[in-house]
Structures are given as structure tokens and as C-alpha cells.
Amino acid sequence: xxxxxxxxxxxxxxxxxxxxxxxxxxxxxxxxxxxxxxxxxxxxxxxxxxxxxxxxxxxxxxxxxxxxxxxxxxxxxxxxxxxxxxxxxxxxxxxxxxxxxxxxxxxxxxxxxxxxxxxxxxxxxxxxxxxxxxxxxxxxxxxxxxxxxxxxxxxxxxxxxxxxxxxxxxxxxxxxxxxxxxxxxxxxxxxxxxxxxxxxxxxxxxxxxxxxxxxxxxxxxxxxxxxxxxxxxxxxxxxxxxxxxxxxxxxxxxxxxxxxxxxxxxxxxxxxxxxxxxxxxxxxxxxxxxxx
Amino acid sequence: xxxxxxxxxxxxxxxxxxxxxxxxxxxxxxxxxxxxxxxxxxxxxxxxxxxxxxxxxxxxxxxxxxxxxxxxxxxxxxxxxxxxxxxxxxxxxxxxxxxxxxxxxxxxxxxxxxxxxxxxxxxxxxxxxxxxxxxxxxxxxxxxxxxxxxxxxxxxxxxxxxxxxxxxxxxxxxxxxxxxxxxxxxxxxxxxxxxxxxxxxxxxxxxxxxxxxxxxxxxxxxxxxxxxxxxxxxxxxxxxxxxxxxxxxxxxxxxxxxxxxxxxxxxxxxxxxxxxxxxxxxxxxxxxxxxxxxxxxxxxxxxxxxxxxxxxxxxxxxxxxxxxxxxxxxxxxxxxxxxxxxxxxxxxxxxxxxxxxxxxxxxxxxxxxxxxxxxxxxxxxxxxxxxxxxxxxxxxx
Numbered sequence: 001x002x003x004x005x006x007x008x009x010x011x012x013x014x015x016x017x018x019x020x021x022x023x024x025x026x027x028x029x030x031x032x033x034x035x036x037x038x039x040x041x042x043x044x045x046x047x048x049x050x051x052x053x054x055x056x057x058x059x060x061x062x063x064x065x066x067x068x069x070x071x072x073x074x075x076x077x078x079x080x081x082x083x084x085x086x087x088x089x090x091x092x093x094x095x096x097x098x099x100x101x102x103x104x105x106x107x108x109x110x111x112x113x114x115x116x117x118x119x120x121x122x123x124x125x126x127x128x129x130x131x132x133x134x135x136x137x138x139x140x141x142x143x144x145x146x147x148x149x150x151x152x153x154x155x156x157x158x159x160x161x162x163x164x165x166x167x168x169x170x171x172x173x174x175x176x177x178x179x180x181x182x183x184x185x186x187x188x189x190x191x192x193x194x195x196x197x198x199x200x201x202x203x204x205x206x207x208x209x210x211x212x213x214x215x216x217x218x219x220x221x222x223x224x225x226x227x228x229x230x231x232x233x234x235x236x237x238x239x240x241x242x243x244x245x246x247x248x249x250x251x252x253x254x255x256x257x258x259x260x261x262x263x264x265x266x267x268x269x270x271x272x273x274x275x276x277x278x279x280x281x282x283x284x285x286x287x288x289x290x291x292x
Numbered sequence: 293x294x295x296x297x298x299x300x301x302x303x304x305x306x307x308x309x310x311x312x313x314x315x316x317x318x319x320x321x322x323x324x325x326x327x328x329x330x331x332x333x334x335x336x337x338x339x340x341x342x343x344x345x346x347x348x349x350x351x352x353x354x355x356x357x358x359x360x361x362x363x364x365x366x367x368x369x370x371x372x373x374x375x376x377x378x379x380x381x382x383x384x385x386x387x388x389x390x391x392x393x394x395x396x397x398x399x400x401x402x403x404x405x406x407x408x409x410x411x412x413x414x415x416x417x418x419x420x421x422x423x424x425x426x427x428x429x430x431x432x433x434x435x436x437x438x439x440x441x442x443x444x445x446x447x448x449x450x451x452x453x454x455x456x457x458x459x460x461x462x463x464x465x466x467x468x469x470x471x472x473x474x475x476x477x478x479x480x481x482x483x484x485x486x487x488x489x490x491x492x493x494x495x496x497x498x499x500x501x502x503x504x505x506x507x508x509x510x511x512x513x514x515x516x517x518x519x520x521x522x523x524x525x526x527x528x529x530x531x532x533x534x535x536x537x538x539x540x541x542x543x544x545x546x547x548x549x550x551x552x553x554x555x556x557x558x559x560x561x562x563x564x565x566x567x568x569x570x571x572x573x574x575x576x577x578x579x580x581x582x583x584x585x586x587x588x589x590x591x592x593x594x595x596x597x598x599x600x601x602x603x604x605x606x607x608x609x610x611x612x613x614x615x616x617x618x619x620x621x622x623x624x625x626x627x628x629x630x631x632x633x634x635x636x637x638x639x640x641x642x643x644x645x646x647x648x649x650x651x652x653x654x655x656x657x658x659x660x661x662x663x664x665x666x667x668x669x670x671x672x673x674x675x676x677x678x679x680x681x682x683x684x685x686x687x688x689x
Contacts, residue, residue: 003528010520117347118541120572127552136553211517213545213573221515256521262486262511 015249016148021226022241024196040223041106046204076197110216121208234285328638336399343387355621389419396420400427430644464497477532485538494537544573571680623655
């Protein structure tokens, strides 16, 4: 029982990272129907920014987190402006391939500039363990969970209560109609990329702090798993992505808990296949019929 | 999409290798093997200076260069009445199997080298071997550790494949002996890297040899960062020691996460975790009661003059403390030198024959005797780390 509870805590802290990443996938998909494969690499950029600013200016965790969110937000908007905006009216597959290209560019560009070695992330928050009823949770795990939940609530507020959020939802429904009522879709799309990338940047810093190890290819696997999480939750649905992220984290932990650690990645992809066959719209996705 | 890319690269490499083989054929037809002309013996160095294995290859290459300059300074190699100097022809194989194969062909047919050193990684060494064999030139890999490297598909030994490092089987077996005899652990949990032959090979050999009970065997992938779940489930099983064959990037994280969740048993690994980054990733205070098997321990310099001289010479030339890979590169050159002296010939076929018979050669990585499978039999050390620093080395026989 203790072990099971402990594993749930492990799963939730892993899942909160997937959830933060999945939100970026789902928001971008919701607006321009693009699966932004470079999203995992934006997360890597966030981790490297945190590494850089803490080592160079000895800032504390909050400053590192917020500045990483700002930097990755700009990085996300820049990627959108340079790589995806010129392709706005091209077929979807073109943008998808470009996204893969951007992903490779970021991974190899960072390897070229800073080396492919694994670096140790500066430990700005000392780790303590709190133990209750035989279950231990570290302050860093709590920090990750709390930060992730605060960011998700903020995101929900932005989408539901602000003018920009309303504009985002309008563009997601019908870009042309939104433009007719005076919304500039380019601004909205840019804002969406910024928002999603900021969440990825935050996840990058949290992961750096948690595992103390970052490298230019660190975004690859979590990126793909977060994409699965977004699909499981229903791609395009914001609460769905959050739930999907936690589910994938728990699933991965559960598979290892029963002794099948060699198959933990395979289990995630099996879920992707099953969801696509049984419930293509995901848990919370809307089942929209496409008109021919 | 990554997978399909890899597949395409593999197909292209196979095609490139096939061409390289054809190119190799034509050149070696006239006289069997290569013989030194003038008063220099050419050594072909086919090494990883960039790509994934670049870090290891660079270290091996420094060791090779140190050995060559030392031998030349001491007067060179005496073959009968004539004295030769070594000359290295070094080419970067970029850790790519196709490049490694074509470099082997080029070095043997165009440069007419008498012996080949490298590649450092098992995959590249295996890919390069067929061209070395076609040209009848021995290839000594300093650090290829997979057992299959020196063997043909039928199980017979490859006549031109040699190595300076010990095999994965040997290392895993000795780790098991150490856990049995020195740590006296009755129950062991294994957590192995299953994304390469190294981790799987060590784990399999360990399991075969270990006398106590293996309570659980779990696997991870290169690039994994979260081990909390798997460690929690292992912790629940109860064990006296944890065996984790893999590389320092993941092992560092495993040590950190294990110690943080209160796993205080000894942790044992292989030479893949030998890197200063290990302590940086894991945090110095977590790296206590941690052990690894290694061909080379700087601590043995206190009792071993060969090692002490090597460490001094390396520091003088490169300004840093020598690593195991430096030592393996260094010993590879001396292994070839011994074979040339024994063969009394600079012909590559004679050198290969003599290599197979090298006995009790004192090197910096131990005293080597080449066995029937072309693997070096030598002693193995286990270094103990306390607060991230190696404090003692035990020799396992």
C-alpha cells in the first residue's frame, strides 16, 4: 500500500511535466491544426536558459523560472514567425515537415554551439524529504506539482476570462470569421505560441532542478510522450491535455512498478495506438465531422 | 521518424561498406599483407574524433600518440638488425560504421599500414574489420568490448581482430565475484541499460556468475531521466547491493535518485560510469559506497612503477590526469610493438600471427596475455568512491 502511494506520487510529479508540455501541443493544434514537433525542443531551451542564468547571475529559482518562461515565449513566437507563418496557407503536411525540421535544427544547433554533453543543473533549491505514513515526498516534487497546477489554472483563466483568450477561442473555431469581426489572427496565433512555449520553458527549468541533468536532446522523448498525452486527452482540449499528461505519467510509473521497466516507453505508444483506434477524439475532445 | 532515418542511414552504410570492400579487394591481390618500406613502420589509426564516440576516441588517440612518441624517443623498434620508427596515419571515422569501413580500406590499401589501431567503439570496429581482414592487416581495438567483435558468425576466432580492453563477459563476471567475495552481498538487484550491448552483456554475465539471489532485474534506456518508479519497486524487494551496468549520464541520475529515496546499499557498476561528470550529476555526497570495475586505476600508481611513469608522462604532455581510455590507447601501441619484436618482421600477416601469441606483456592496464579468442587476459580493479572521490582500488583475480 505504501509502495503504491509512493508510486502515485512519483507518477504525479512525472505527469505534471508531461501535462505542461502537452498543453503547448494542444493549444497550437487547437488554433492552427499544426502538431508542433519542435515543442519538446523549446522545453530544452528553457532548461538551458535556466542553467545559463543561474550559473552566470546566481539568481534564485523564481527568477530563473519566470525569465525562462519569457525567453521561451519569445523563442516560440520567433519560431512561429520565421518557420510557420510563411506556410500559413500551404498544405498542413508542409507545416508538419517544417516542424520536424525546426526540431532537428534546435537539437543539432544547440549540440553544435554548446556541445552534446550532459550538464549538471545548478541546485538552487536544496532537496529535503518529508515523510508521512512511510511515504516520502521531496520539496522539489511538491514544487513541481504546485507550480504545474498554478500555471494550468492561470492558463485556464487566460483562455476563459480575458479578451485575448476569447479571441483565441474564436480563431480556433473559424479563422476567417474571427478576422471579419476584427481579430487579427496573426497576433492571436503568435500569442498562442508564446503561451505554450512559456509553459514548456517552465517545465524545462523544473526538470533541470528535479533531475539535475540537461542535454540538447533532452526534449525528444518527453516531447513525443507529451504529444501522446495531448492525443489521449483529446487534442485541442486544454483540460484534456492536463489530464492526459497525468495519466501518461501514472501509466509509465505503473508499468515500472509491476516490473516491466523495459516496456515503459512501449506501453505509452500502445496507449496512443489504442486511443487512435477506439477513441480517436480523445477523452475530452470534440468529435467534429469534417466537411468534404 | 527518427527510427526510419536510422534505418535509411543503416542501408546507406551497408552499401558504402560493400563498395569499400570491393575497393579493398583489388589492392591486396599482389603480395599478402603490407610490409614497412624505408625505416618507418606505419600504424593506421582509425578513430572516433567526432560524433557520439568522439569523447572516447579523443582520449584513446591521446594515449596512442603518447606511446608512439615515447617509443620513437627511446630509439624505435628493433626488428632483427634494423631499427624502425613508428609513424601514425590518423583518420577520423566520425563514429560512423560506413566511414570506419572505408577508412580501414584506405589505410590498408593506399597507406600500406602494417597494423591498425581502432576504432574505439564496438560497432565501428566490427564494421571496419572485414576490410582489415581482406587486406590481411591486424586491427587492434583499444576499447571494443562486445564478445562478438573477435568472433566469426560460426564462433571461430577472427584472424585479424584483437583488442586491449577486456570483454563485457569478463567484466560482468568479475563484478559478480567482487559482490560475492568482497561485499559479501546475499541479495542483489540489477538495473541495466538495455539500449546497448554493453549494459545487457554485463548484466547477463553478472547473473550467470553471481552466487547469491538476484531479487529483480529491471532495465532502462539511454536518455531516461526518471528512475524513481523503478527504484521504488526495487527498494520494496529488499537487496544488499545494487548492480547497475551502464554509462555515467544515466548512472549518475540513478545514484542520486536512489540515495535520495534512502537506498543506502553499495552500488556497483562498470567502467562506463568512469567519468568526472558522474559526481557532478549525482552530487558528491551521494557518491559514497559506490564501486566500479575498471581496467585501469590511477591509485595503483602507488605500487606500480609502470603506471606511475605513464601518469607522469601523460600529465607532462597533456596537462591532465590520464583516464582508462588514455591507458588503453597507450597499451594498444605497446601490444603491437611487442608483436613486431616477437615476429621479427614488419609484415602485417606476421604481426597478426605474433599478436595472437603475446604473453605476460606488462602494460599500464595490467599484465596481458592474449587468449585463443584474441581477448587479453588481465587483472581487473574495483575502485571505491566516497564523496565522489576514488579512495581505494581492489584487484579482483
